[in-house]
Amino acid sequence: MYDRLFGSVWLLLCAGLALIAWGFQAPFSYDPVGPRAYPLLLLALIAAGSLWMLCKPSVLQHLLSGRQTLRALLCVGSMLIYAFLFEPLGFIPSTALATAGLGLLFGGRPLPCAISGVLMGGLLYALFDLLLDVPLPLGVFEFLVE
Structure with missing residues (x-):
């Protein structure tokens, strides 16, 4: 129902x-x-x-079992947190945190999840900003362009 x-x-x-x-x-x-x-x-x-x-x-x-439902809700929650942190933190740190968090949520080990999160944030920023000319917020890294 x-x-x-x-x-x-x-x-x-x-x-x-x-x-x-x-x-x-x-x-x-x-x-x-x-x-x-x-x-x-x-x-x-x-x-x-x-x-x-x-x-x-x-x-x-x-x-959906109880565990799968919880995992799906945590995934949606992490995307909401990502959306709220996108502007204040900037693209690179928020993407790194979201990627690492989702990796951990789906059973990844902490060190590879952290490394892949940092790589994903940096490489995607380079792709969008340098190659595709899409401006993304720098957030905490704003001091690098001033």
Whole structure:
């Protein structure tokens, strides 16, 4: 019963957010598809999952055990923390923390998770900032450019 309620609420949220995203306009755009393609694609995927929950709610009870549900909730929580830390800490430290934390959450050893987190933060920053010209927040490393 709660699966159907959850799925229907998410489906309504997706419809409302799609109406908002449909109106996204950019005064100038270097992207050929414009600013609305990415949110609409994500909303379509979320809506498909919501429809699946409406049609087959009992499947989730068999797929997710208590441990898997906790892991999924921790994963969503870590993404929320990442979003809140993105501006104040900057891209590199917040990405490193999120990557290392998710690695630990899925059973990785601490040292390899920490190393891969730092590498992921640094290499992705170099890719986006230097190669793709996408400005990312530096946060605590702001003093390096001044």
